[in-house]
Amino acid sequence: MQYQTQTATPIGAIATQQNKVLRNTYMMLALTMIPTVIGASVGTSMNFSFMAEHPIMSALLMFGAMFGMLFAVSALRNSVWGIAALLGFTFVAGVFLGPILQVALHLKNGAQLVGMAAGGTGIIFFSLATIATVTKKDFSFMGKFLFIGLILLIVASLANLFFQIPALSLTISAIAVLIFSAYILYDVSQIVHGGETNYIMATLGLFMNIYNLFINLLQLLMAFSGERE
Numbered sequence: 001m002q003y004q005t006q007t008a009t010p011i012g013a014i015a016t017q018q019n020k021v022l023r024n025t026y027m028m029l030a031l032t033m034i035p036t037v038i039g040a041s042v043g044t045s046m047n048f049s050f051m052a053e054h055p056i057m058s059a060l061l062m063f064g065a066m067f068g069m070l071f072a073v074s075a076l077r078n079s080v081w082g083i084a085a086l087l088g089f090t091f092v093a094g095v096f097l098g099p100i101l102q103v104a105l106h107l108k109n110g111a112q113l114v115g116m117a118a119g120g121t122g123i124i125f126f127s128l129a130t131i132a133t134v135t136k137k138d139f140s141f142m143g144k145f146l147f148i149g150l151i152l153l154i155v156a157s158l159a160n161l162f163f164q165i166p167a168l169s170l171t172i173s174a175i176a177v178l179i180f181s182a183y184i185l186y187d188v189s190q191i192v193h194g195g196e197t198n199y200i201m202a203t204l205g206l207f208m209n210i211y212n213l214f215i216n217l218l219q220l221l222m223a224f225s226g227e228r229e
Helices: 002-044 049-053 055-075 080-095 098-105 110-134 140-163 166-192 199-225
Strands: none
Touching: 002 080, 002 098, 002 166, 002 199, 049 055, 055 080, 055 140, 055 199, 080 199, 098 110, 098 199, 110 166, 110 199, 140 166, 166 199
């Protein structure tokens, strides 16, 4: 009996810590939606003509800016400044939604498509997060495969900046939906099983999954259901 008491306490403490990280992550994730929506509102009112004239350079600049801010969040993850950096990053990410939202909202059913993409993203996130949390299944085995898939996806996306092949663009979006959906399972599982103990980094990972999932769902919806004027 004494042995059981001694071993149960650390296990209970670990479980409590994991639940705390998960709870803080979900609270911070909800908070990040505020600057993201504000940034998106700013982005839809901005003039992105430069991006239309120089799509390759603009895409590379956006990628560089977001990568730099990701590095800043990671560097500050153990301080209160990490929260500020995370909220700043989500605001900028929201602004960068401007071009695709402007294109979508120029469609007759654009507002409906944006709502469908947001709703679909929410349903996918809550469903997969619930599976990872309730089943307690460890999805860490997916890590290497997902990382390789992500690298190939980035390479294909950069290549398509030069080739501009519509069919390839749709294929990339479809694969991206699958990859970032799987990443939700993986990232929540990492939190549940103690693989990620920093809620700022956990929030960042889930935010990026949701962000990219929304963008690619919206691109697919615009391609297959968009009604031009």
